[in-house]
Amino acid sequence: MPLFCDIALAERIERAEARLMAEACEAAHRRRGDGRGFVLPVAGGSASFAEPDSPFNKVAGLGFGGVPVLDEVEAAFAEHGSPVQVELSQLADPAVGEQLTTHGYRLVSFENVLGLALGPPRDRVTPDGVEVRRTDDVGLWLAVVADSFAEADSQGVASHEAFPRETIENAMRDFAAVGVRRYLALRNGQVAGGGGFRVTDGIAQLTGAATLPAHRRHGVQTALLSTRLADAEGCDLAVVTTQPGSKSQENVQRQGFDLLYTRAILIKDV
Structure with a gap:
């Protein structure tokens, strides 16, 4: 049977994504050692800025911990001369999407999240060569x-x-x-x-x-x-x-x- 994703599973995945982004961003701060950047908790998710043009510069995990107040987050990104990028699951609270679209956020793209339930150990399959x-x-x-x-x-x-x-x-x-x-x-x-x-x-x-x-x-x-x-x-x-x-x-x-x-x-x- 196909893996069914309810709101609880989506929240679990989004929490893990937000944690990975936050920890990777903190690793970037240690690597740079210049005191720049930030990681901020926001409504159960995280907002992070690692360095200019980094893929870790984003807000992840929103929509499962209430409607966020983004003033501090927006100010933090503005201080670093960066736009705010939010990645929002379609299973998130619709009120968050409404808030974003009525406060100047524009839709630019989509990405898909796919999952596989794991059970007993799996065999390795490698083509010839x-x-x-x-x-x-x-x-x-x-x-x-x-x-x-x-x-x-x-x-x-x-x-x-x-x-x-x-x-x-x-x-x-x-x-x-x-x-x-x-x-x-x-x-x-x-x-x-x-x-x-x-x-x-x-x-x-x-x-x-x-x-x-x-x-x-x-x-x-x-x-x-x-x-x-x-x-x-x-x-x-x-x-x-x-x-x-x-x-x-x-x-x-x-x-x-x-x-x-x-x-x-x-x-x-x-």
């Missing part, structure tokens, strides 16, 4: 993931944002600092891609999977996904976020993931 292994070589992992993200897959809805290579490397480095496990995929002996995952409150959060263009459409993503799921012992749920209609979404749905809900991405210039 593909090998996936964990790595402690952070530098190589960063390079592969950054190179892969630099040439986005053209299938599906394009992302509303693009990040410089240095920003991607910094974000992945900060993920590694907060417990994201790192994986490399090799195809015919050549490094072909990478990915990671972190466990938060029993949820395996699959992050940062990407394949170098020359190795796409050869099962690398399937192998990365299968290996990470096999290693997610003790978790009852795996979650991944994708662009709508993307190859990544197609790949994870082929592996049994169900579309749980969509996040609306809203932005306000302050």
Whole structure:
């Protein structure tokens, strides 16, 4: 049966997402050591600013802890010269969406959250010629993931944002600092891609999977996904976020993931 996502499950996933963003942002602050940036609690979620142009600059987890007062959050982003980006689940309290759209937030995009219920240990499935292994070589992992993200897959809805290579490397480095496990995929002996995952409150959060263009459409993503799921012992749920209609979404749905809900991405210039 498909995995059904009720409001309680969506809240659990959004809390885990907000926690990951907050902790990764704090890791960015430690890396920079310049006293800039912030992490603020807001209505059960979090607002965070890591550094200019960072993917961690956002408000996550809203809609399950009451209608937020965003004056302090907006002022904090304005102080750093950054717009406010809110990611809001379709299962959140509708009053939050109404508040945002009547206070100058504009809808710019969507992203999909997919999930898979985990039970007994899973087998690793790797196509011929593909090998996936964990790595402690952070530098190589960063390079592969950054190179892969630099040439986005053209299938599906394009992302509303693009990040410089240095920003991607910094974000992945900060993920590694907060417990994201790192994986490399090799195809015919050549490094072909990478990915990671972190466990938060029993949820395996699959992050940062990407394949170098020359190795796409050869099962690398399937192998990365299968290996990470096999290693997610003790978790009852795996979650991944994708662009709508993307190859990544197609790949994870082929592996049994169900579309749980969509996040609306809203932005306000302050």
